[in-house]
Amino acid sequence: MSDTNGPRALLTRIRVWLVVFIVCLVLSGATAFPLVTELRLVDEALTSWAAPLGDAFPGLAEWIARVRTGIEGTDTEAPYMLYGTDWLAFAHLVIAVAFYGPYRDPVRNIWIIEFGMIACVGVIPLALICGPVRGIPFWWSVIDMSFGVFGILPLLVVRRQIKRLEALTGPAVTTTAHRTSPA
Secondary structure, X not given: OOOOOOHHHHHHHHHHHHHHHHHHHHHHHHOOOOHHHHHHHHHHHHOOOOHHHHXXXXXXXXXXXXXXXXXXXXXXXXXHHHHXXXXXXXXXXXXXXXXXXXXXXXXXXXXXXXXXXXXXXXXXXXXXXXXHHOOOOHHHHHHHHHHHHHHHHHHHHHHHHHHHHHHHHOOOOOOOOOOOOOO
C-alpha cells in the first residue's frame, strides 16, 4: 500500500503543480513573440469561422481589430517598438526557469513560490493603474487581472503542500551568508 500523504507523494504533487505552472509561464511568454501574426489570425477568425463570437461580443471584435491595426502599423513604421514585447516574452521565460529551484528543493526554495505570489498580486494594481492610462478597456484589464488570480491559485496550493512537506521532513538547512573568520 502506498502512502498518498507521505513525503514522496507530496513531493510528486508539488512537482506536478510546478510543471503545470512553468509550462503556462512559458506558453504565456512564447505568445508575446508573434503578436502581429496572432492578432491577424484572431481578427480574421472573428470575421470568418468565429464570427458568431464576434457578433455576440462586438466590443471584443472591435477591440481586436483596433489592436491589430495598431500593431501592424507599429510593425511597419517602427518595428523596434515590438522589441519591448520580446523582452516581455523573455521575462516570462526567465521567471519560468526560476521555478526550477522549488522543483529541485521545494522547502529550501519556498521563497520563489512566495515571490511568484507577490508578482501575481502585483498584476492587479498594474492593470488598474496602467490600463486606464494606456486607454485599455476595463474589461480587458479584468482579463489581464485574471492572470494574477489564476496564477496565484496553483502557487497557494504549492505553498501549502511545501509547508506540509516541511512539517514531515523538517526545515531546510540554511547556510550562513556571513561567516566570521578566526582572528
